Amino acid sequence: GESVGLHLPTLSVQEGDNSIINCAYSNSASDYFIWYKQESGKGPQFIIDIRSNMDKRQGQRVTVLLNKTVKHLSLQIAATQPGDSAVYFCAEKGNSGGYQKVTFGTGTKLQVIP
């Protein structure tokens, strides 16, 4: 079946360096993508989203890049801090509105080394 998945299960980065977390999706009908951060014992926390008519979107210290040609999504975190340590999930929706479910990938654990 179609799915959203992640390339790397664990990523270790030095504090202050930039982090890049990658995600591959296979549902070509997806037109809305979200990155969530999940800290231990907490629910997924919205970080940033992007619609399929865009290829880049920037937030505060985070950037999401979308390459529809190869069905690839990435999350870039600038100047990674210890508080960024968490599991990061990419997720997709079939369309950007309405009640459609979110389909999550398997998650990448980001470890920030002080």
Add this chain to the structure above:
Amino acid sequence: EPEVTQTPSHQVTQMGQEVILRCVPISNHLYFYWYRQILGQKVEFLVSFYNNEISEKSEIFDDQFSVERPDGSNFTLKIRSTKLEDSAMYFCASTGQGSGQPQHFGDGTRLSIL
């Protein structure tokens, strides 16, 4: 900032017993969801709810599961006869109307079936 709240944070129940998980979505949101996350695995969709009825449900959401919005603020998930494999984190989420609205998640209820 408004948030989704879930109670209890941890529920321990004997196998075969009924359990009700409670959620208070963000007040002006219209779409409501339940997801679950088995330890170490990805977040899985269970059910979406809009306009007082189920919009979509997954194959996990069988006849043992039901959802209800008993009043203007609460949204509940009931498992009629719990099984050991129902042990998981259960997350409630809500989203507002309009395109490009991300789902906001609560911090979950950890359900342990003995």
